[in-house]
Every structure is written in C-alpha cells, then in structure tokens.
Amino acid sequence: MLRSITQYRPVTAKKLTELRYWDNLSVDYRKTFLVASEVLPFRVNEYVLENFIDWSAPEDDPMFRLLFPQEGMLTRSQFARIEAAQNATSTDLREAVRVTREELNPHPAGQMTDNIPTLGEDILDGIQHKYAETALFFPSAGQTCHAYCSFCFRWPQFVGEPAWKIQAREAAQAVSYLRCHQEITDILITGGDPLIMNSKNLRRYVEPFLAVESLKTIRFGSKAVTYWPHRFLAGEDAADLLSLFEEIVASGKSLAFMAHLTHSRELEPPEVKAAINAIRATGATIRTQAPLLKHVNDDPVVWAKLWTDCSALGIYPYYMFVERDTGPSGYFRVPLWRAHEIYSSAISRVSGLSRTARGPVMSSHPGKVVIDGIVEVHGQRALSLRFLQAREPTFVGRVFLAEFDETASWLDDLRPLGGGEFFFEARGKPTEPAAPQWTAPERIMGGVHA
Structure with missing residues (x-):
C-alpha cells in the first residue's frame, strides 16, 4: 500500500540498522549488507x-535489488577481503575498501582521461565533452542523490x-568553453543529481547558460521525479524550481528533463504522476532512460509497461542502455543477444508512440553503439551493430558486424566478423579518434581530449 511521506529523510547504511525495516531482512542478507555497503555507496530515503519495496518479501523484490547491495555485487575474494578487514584496524579496512573500489573500474569509457576538455592551457573542472554537440556539466553542489541506484556508473x-570526483564550483569556465565551442548545442547538467540542490543554488549554476x-537545449539528468517527487510539489522551493524551468523555456531554449526510470513500479504513486504533470506544465519535455538489469528489469513485459505508462503520462521513451562495465556490473550483466531479444519483445508490445525508445545501447569508449539485430552471413551468425x-x-x-558470442555483454567482448580488428580499434585498443572538425575558436583556444 502506498504511503504519503512529505518530509525528506535520508537513510544511510548505519541508520538503516536502527529502523524497523532491518527486522524484515534475513540474517544472511544483513551480513551481505554490512560487508558490501562498506564498498558500494548506499543511500535511500x-x-x-x-x-517501492514489498517488505513482506523484500529480498525477492526488484526495487530492493535496485536500491540495496546484493550478494554477487562483490566477488568472493573481494567480499572475504572486506569481511576480514572489518575485524582488523580502521586503517586496514580503509585500505581494503580502496583496493576493492579500484578493482571495480571506477571511471569507464575514458571519463577521466579522454573526456576532460581544455581551454587554452587550463584543464576544466566539472565538464565532460565526448560528443561534438553535447557537453556534460557536474555542479559541485549536486554530488549526491535522493537515493542511490545500486547499478549507478556515477558511484x-x-x-x-x-x-x-568530477565537479565544478561555478559555471563561468563552462560558459567560456561553450562560447568557444559553438558546435555544442546541448548541455546536460548531471551529478549525482542536480535537483538535490535547493533552487537558489541550482539557479546560480543554470542562469549563466541562458x-x-x-x-x-538544457538537459537535467535526474531521478528526483520518482525518488523524491515532492521536490516539485511542496513549498516555496518547489515553486521556485518550477519557475526556473519556466524561465529556461521563456529564454527560447528547450528544456529536456531526462528522467531515469528503471521499473514500471516507479510510476505508481500519485505524487509521481503529480510531479510529472508539474514539470510538463512548465513547457519542459520529459524523456526516460535506464539500463537493462538482470534481477531488476530483464523482462520485456516490465519494459513494455514502463514505456506504455510513460507515453500515457506524456513522457518520451528514449534509451534502453546496456549496463556499463563499472561497479557491480557483473551482478546486473545481461548477454548482448539476450538484451536485443528483450528489447525486440518489449518494443513489439507497445504502440508506435512508445517506439521512440532506442536500444539496447552501449555507452562505450568510442561512442554509443546500438545492437540492431542478429543476422546470418554465409551461414555464420553475427551481431549487427551501429553507432548512434x-x-x-x-x-x-x-x-x-561482430561474431555472435553468447557470453558477450559489452563491446570489448566482441570480435569482428571475419577476423582482424574493428575500424575503431588499433592493436586491440581504442584508437585516438580523427581530429574532430571543431569550430575556428577551438583551433585557436586549444584542444579537447574527447
């Protein structure tokens, strides 16, 4: 039964053990939680x-798996390392946690090496520029979320x-960079979740971009519409936030709210529907995206319901992603052939208005790659892929085309059909891309490592 809660109260790993929810968890799971949450960030509200969780059987609940660390998110050796360190000194525990996190590929796809731009001689903090038309902006005051998804590649x-951390304390450098790079038409304000900030702070970052x-286009990447819908409904700060959205639209820019919706259950509470209506009333458009996750939403019926419900609420289905190769990705991994099968089955169950969803898509080092299908070439099965x-x-x-591999779950697992190397590789490693055709100011002001 849905319960209305109007005051935001975060719950950390330590706090959870003091609440009544802890009593609903098995002894075995409590052990898993206490070990895994040393490594994987945990925060709910x-x-x-x-x-969102069925507390009569929480450990079998897909939303519980989305929010809580699970057995299998750490390898056996990693789990044993942390468990042993918990009985040692605090220094030993910190070192064990650090080593384990390093093993979880914390910054995939060149985030810290190839996506960081420069302006003149300066390396810019809090900005990522991977694709010519789109830049990402990470405000330092938005480096947390109302609740953490256990799969999140931003962990x-x-x-x-x-x-x-990738974070900017103010927008001035980003604005200067945008003025020198007029090929950038879209900025995605992300985090964490930028809507964790109060509206005054958010406005301080956003208004210079206008x-x-x-x-x-200004985009917000956010889970707030389901994890804390009252952000858009209650009090003066909610009104100021919606006023900011209206100001963006009135400036002549498009406002795209990128809602991260992982399971159809997230749309059930009436507060969520009210928040969606409030956002749309400002003139913003809402699009939804999420990764395909084993144990959570690896079912075409779940995706079809999500997309159909989104369309009914005026939300555009956008992406079904393949889970990135970072953090506890092994727990959530779905083979690429199965990902395509789930996508195809789901998209066949919805009307044309919901078929705006693209997938399954890998956000890999060379770019966003979609699996278009499984084909047969001279009697050999292959995956047909395409750069979006x-x-x-x-x-x-x-x-x-790539050789069909029933175990492959990421681009790096694939081999070209017919042997050799993919056109975007050299000696088995990602190549430096050909020099992008940046604008004239780019050639004057300096390069971008992306």
Whole structure:
C-alpha cells in the first residue's frame, strides 16, 4: 500500500540498522549488507522505502535489488577481503575498501582521461565533452542523490574520493568553453543529481547558460521525479524550481528533463504522476532512460509497461542502455543477444508512440553503439551493430558486424566478423579518434581530449 511521506529523510547504511525495516531482512542478507555497503555507496530515503519495496518479501523484490547491495555485487575474494578487514584496524579496512573500489573500474569509457576538455592551457573542472554537440556539466553542489541506484556508473562521485570526483564550483569556465565551442548545442547538467540542490543554488549554476546563444537545449539528468517527487510539489522551493524551468523555456531554449526510470513500479504513486504533470506544465519535455538489469528489469513485459505508462503520462521513451562495465556490473550483466531479444519483445508490445525508445545501447569508449539485430552471413551468425553517437563524428550511423558470442555483454567482448580488428580499434585498443572538425575558436583556444 502506498504511503504519503512529505518530509525528506535520508537513510544511510548505519541508520538503516536502527529502523524497523532491518527486522524484515534475513540474517544472511544483513551480513551481505554490512560487508558490501562498506564498498558500494548506499543511500535511500523513507519515501522510497515505503512506496517501492514489498517488505513482506523484500529480498525477492526488484526495487530492493535496485536500491540495496546484493550478494554477487562483490566477488568472493573481494567480499572475504572486506569481511576480514572489518575485524582488523580502521586503517586496514580503509585500505581494503580502496583496493576493492579500484578493482571495480571506477571511471569507464575514458571519463577521466579522454573526456576532460581544455581551454587554452587550463584543464576544466566539472565538464565532460565526448560528443561534438553535447557537453556534460557536474555542479559541485549536486554530488549526491535522493537515493542511490545500486547499478549507478556515477558511484565514484559518492564515495568520498576527491580525485575521483568530477565537479565544478561555478559555471563561468563552462560558459567560456561553450562560447568557444559553438558546435555544442546541448548541455546536460548531471551529478549525482542536480535537483538535490535547493533552487537558489541550482539557479546560480543554470542562469549563466541562458546567455549562451549557441546553446539550444538544457538537459537535467535526474531521478528526483520518482525518488523524491515532492521536490516539485511542496513549498516555496518547489515553486521556485518550477519557475526556473519556466524561465529556461521563456529564454527560447528547450528544456529536456531526462528522467531515469528503471521499473514500471516507479510510476505508481500519485505524487509521481503529480510531479510529472508539474514539470510538463512548465513547457519542459520529459524523456526516460535506464539500463537493462538482470534481477531488476530483464523482462520485456516490465519494459513494455514502463514505456506504455510513460507515453500515457506524456513522457518520451528514449534509451534502453546496456549496463556499463563499472561497479557491480557483473551482478546486473545481461548477454548482448539476450538484451536485443528483450528489447525486440518489449518494443513489439507497445504502440508506435512508445517506439521512440532506442536500444539496447552501449555507452562505450568510442561512442554509443546500438545492437540492431542478429543476422546470418554465409551461414555464420553475427551481431549487427551501429553507432548512434561517436567521439569521431564520421562514425555516426556506421554499421558493423561482430561474431555472435553468447557470453558477450559489452563491446570489448566482441570480435569482428571475419577476423582482424574493428575500424575503431588499433592493436586491440581504442584508437585516438580523427581530429574532430571543431569550430575556428577551438583551433585557436586549444584542444579537447574527447
């Protein structure tokens, strides 16, 4: 039964053990939680706990698996390492946690090496520029979320490692960069979740972008619409947030709210529907995206219901992603052939209005690669793949074939049909892309490592 909670109360790993929910968990699971949460960031809130989890059988619940660390998210050796360190000194535990996190590939797809731009001689903090038309902006005040998804590839932002954080304390550098890179038409404000900030702080970051004429679209990447819908409904700050959305639209820029919706159950509470209506009333469009996750949503019926319900609420289905190769990805991994099968089955169950969803898509180092299908070439099965987006703009739309591999779950697991190397590889490793055709100011001001 859905329960209305209007006061935001976060729940950390330590706090959970003091609440009544802890009593619903088995002894074996409690052990798993206490060990795994040393490594994997954990944060929920009471609204999420009350509205999205079946507490009569929590450990079998898909939303529980989405929010809580599970057995299998750490390898046996990693689990044993942390468990042993818990009985040693605090220094030993910190070192065991650090080593384990390093093993979880904290920054995949060149995030810290190939996506960080420069302006003149300066390396810019809190900005990522991988694709020509789109830049990502990470405000420092938005480096947490109302609740953490256990799969999240942004998990390094949440674990207190300063060197792993991507964050900007103000927007001035980003604005200067945008003015020098007029090929950038879209900026995605992300985190964490930028809507964890109060509206005054958010406005401080956003309003400078409104003066950049070449910028056409402002995007917010957020889970707030389901993890804390009252962010849009209650009090003066909610009103100020919606006013900011209206201001963005009135400036002539498109406002795209990128809602991360992972399971159809997230749309059930009436507060969520009210929040969606409030956002749309400002003139913003809402699109939804999520990864395909074993144990959570690896079922075409779940995706079809999610997309159908989204369309009924005025939300555009956007992406079904393949889980990135970071964090506890092994627990959530779905073979690529199965991912395509789930996508195809799901898309066949919805009307044309919901078939805006693209997938399954891998956000890999060279770009966003979609699995278009399984084909047969001279009697040999193959995966047909295509670049939807790419570091090297000339790769966009390019189709290529890979040998069918029933165990492959990521681009790096695949081999070209017929042998050799993929056109985007050299000696088995990602190539440096051909120099993008940046604008003239780019050539004057300096390069971008993306």
